[in-house]
Amino acid sequence: MNTTAYAYNAWYPLAWSRDIARTLVTRRVLEEDLVVFRNEDGTVAALEDACPHRLAPLSLGTLRGDAVECGYHGLTFDCSGQCVHAPGMARPPASFQVRSYPTAESMGMVWVWMGKPALADRSQVFHLREYDDPGYSVVEGDALDVQANYLNLADNLCDPTHVVFVHKTTLASASGQETRVEHERQGNKVVTWRWVLDGPLIPVFEGLKNFGGNVDRWHYYHYHAPSVAVIDFGSAKTGTGAPEGKRDDCIQMYACHFITPVDQRSCVQHWLVLKNSPSDPAIDARLRANLRLAFDEDKRVLEAIQRNEDKPRQWRRIPLGIDGSSIKMRRIVQEMAATDE
Ligand code: FES
Numbered sequence: 121m122n123t124t125a126y127a128y129n130a131w132y133p134l135a136w137s138r139d140i141a142r143t144l145v146t147r148r149v150l151e152e153d154l155v156v157f158r159n160e161d162g163t164v165a166a167l168e169d170a171c172p173h174r175l176a177p178l179s180l181g182t183l184r185g186d187a188v189e190c191g192y193h194g195l196t197f198d199c200s201g202q203c204v205h206a207p208g209m210a211r212p213p214a215s216f217q218v219r220s221y222p223t224a225e226s227m228g229m230v231w232v233w234m235g236k237p238a239l240a241d242r243s244q245v246f247h248l249r250e251y252d253d254p255g256y257s258v259v260e261g262d263a264l265d266v267q268a269n270y271l272n273l274a275d276n277l278c279d280p281t282h283v284v285f286v287h288k289t290t291l292a293s294a295s296g297q298e299t300r301v302e303h304e305r306q307g308n309k310v311v312t313w314r315w316v317l318d319g320p321l322i323p324v325f326e327g328l329k330n331f332g333g334n335v336d337r338w339h340y341y342h343y344h345a346p347s348v349a350v351i352d353f354g355s356a357k358t359g360t361g362a363p364e365g366k367r368d369d370c371i372q373m374y375a376c377h378f379i380t381p382v383d384q385r386s387c388v389q390h391w392l393v394l395k396n397s398p399s400d401p402a403i404d405a406r407l408r409a410n411l412r413l414a415f416d417e418d419k420r421v422l423e424a425i426q427r428n429e430d431k432p433r434q435w436r437r438i439p440l441g442i443d444g445s446s447i448k449m450r451r452i453v454q455e456m457a458a459t460d461e
């Protein structure tokens with residue numbers, strides 16, 4: 121099995137904010153098990169899910185105020201990981217501790233810092249400006265368990281060329297198979313883009329706007345290493361100047377993918393979409409269903425690739441020009457992982 125080094129000093133998506141309340145839940149990130157809960161002041165606590173006495177998972181215990189009481193012998197740890205109560209002891213020693221992880225919330229997600237706590241900077245948590253723009257509405261999706269290495273999913277999210285083959289009924293139109301793909305590294309981000317000029321509207325855009333004919337369509341895949349992808353995609357009436365930046369009358373969406381690497385062969389894909397049209401229960405439900413269908417199409421391919429990768433044999437792969445952006449993305453993750461040490 122191929123293994124990839126993890127970049128620890130980074131903010132990772134942990135859970136939807138809506139799923140974290142005053143109960144103990146578990147999440148697995150970079151092969152570490154966490155117990156997660158919301159404190160009384162609304163902030164989120166994440167602790168290592170193993171009691172340092174005999175390693176009983178703290179998630180089997182009880183939340184008392186902002187502290188977790190171990191369900192085995194009652195050692196109790198506050199949200200900073202410090203033991204604040206030990207049955208039979210007047211005062212537990214300061215060395216009784218469990219690891220705690222910095223958290224933050226942004227875009228309806230809880231984010232967790234898996235590296236050195238002193239390096240956690242909440243101003244660096246991912247946030248897209250349009251999320252707060254009243255001209256946009258949010259369609260919050262779900263969380264797909266993908267049985268594949270998260271960088272294989274990242275490859276997919278740096279790659280507009282698979283769309284016409286994998287997403288025939290959702291994100292693709294008949295045109296666009298041969299149009300040129302460009303990419304560029306910008307700091308710890310890779311942007312990959314392609315334009316399809318003078319083609320039909322893609323199926324998921326149908327009903328959102330009537331352009332009365334063909335459109336110019338763009339896809340800009342922004343991959344923020346290690347685990348955030350934002351796909352800026354949209355359409356405007358052909359010949360109205362969209363490629364030059366004139367997009368006053370267009371369908372504009374941002375598909376945001378927040379990937380939690382679970383271990384070497386599984387990850388969780390949280391997704392939401394921002395669109396430049398108001399919320400509408402019927403349209404939003406249809407969009408959510410269509411996008412879920414599309415992301416399931418990716419999941420099916422990626423899980424099958426993972427099963428091949430897991431076979432005990434040496435594969436020879438053919439590199440293609442279209443792999444340039446995912447090669448750069450993986451290099452960035454490697455660089456981030458190397459600087460963790
Ligand atoms: S295992 Fe937690 S108190 Fe004993």
Ligand SMILES: [Fe+2]
Pocket residue numbers: 276282283286287414418
């Ligand atoms: Fe896809």
